[in-house]
């Protein structure tokens with residue numbers, strides 16, 4: 001009598017257990033697929049807008065592809081024969097979170113060729129900043145007495161190195177200058193404007 005009452009309950013428990021297990025494996029399968037999809041793209045896993053910039057020996061900021069919010073005009077050919085698009089400005093929304101990921105493409109030693117990306121205040125003069133930076137070799141060419149003019153900056157990246165910085169675009173609209181502060185790179189054209197609008 002007891003056995004016949006327990007048997008259906010046992011079956012039911014077993015059925016629930018099996019379905020729970022198979023359901024679990026379905027979930028983990030989905031998770032695996034999602035992980036693979038994320039890894040195969042260059043986008044970061046979070047939803048921060050990421051801009052991949054390359055610094056080349058010709059002392060220019062370039063990108064691989066034209067982006068919707070990237071001010072790009074001419075094509076730049078490197079000495080190695082690679083073709084890139086010159087990056088002259090970046091459009092941003094007020095308060096937008098942005099990640100700049102900068103890679104230096106160079107065979108030269110880092111003392112001779114490194115790049116960084118420095119975003120300055122709207123009213124800052126990038127030429128003055130670049131001049132001051134040449135004397136700040138002991139601080140990765142960031143003049144410490146002008147830190148109040150910096151909104152965000154990456155570290156220096158030598159050949160094949162990638163550095164990044166995530167920052168929030170200013171709420172105030174306008175043109176914010178950015179530059180590479182390695183000596184002579186600003187005057188060679190390693191500069192641009194973050195256009196907040």
Ligand SMILES: [Cu+2]
Pocket residue numbers: 055059114115116180181182185190
């Ligand atoms: Cu540079």
